Amino acid sequence: MMEDYSCRLEEQVKTQTQELEVEKGKNDLLIQRMLPPFGAEAQKACVAVAPESYDEVSIYISDIVEFTMISAMSAPLQVVDLLNDLYTLFDKTIAIYGVHKFFCSFWIKTIGDTHMVASGLPVRDAHRHAGEVATMALGLLSVRGTFTIKHLLEVPLRLRIGLHSG
16 A cells, blocks of 8 residues: 555656656747847856847848738638748748847847847947848848748738848
8 A cells, every 4th residue: 555655656756757847848948039048048047147238239120011911811820830931931041141030129039920130249240230131131032032821822921121220
């Protein structure tokens, strides 16, 4: 009887430990997606990161023109697939140009159909950041031209893009 209880207790601890590890993995992935690498490491180590000011940074922001209409014509999973396919393509293109994704309010941020990218941080690059972002934006426009919405082949994907440098 005591042995059965001990075995059940061991199994329960093992199961809860596995569940904890899965949740820890999800938490780590979320932190990595939300923060730049140095911020994610500091967060995991429970170290405060002092805010920094950047005088020379360029920002790219884009969204999908008529995204609401496209969403209305799509099932929820089709919208998820569309955004996943598009931003996977964008991420591959962005990596070519050496600019950095904004996650959360620091890095590459993607909220719905809005995508933001920064150059000139965390590595200060006073002489190249504007050119990097402008060239990357042209590259994204180019790959956008090859992109089709799988379930709406007749609907062209159009982007609204803005750049700011300062």
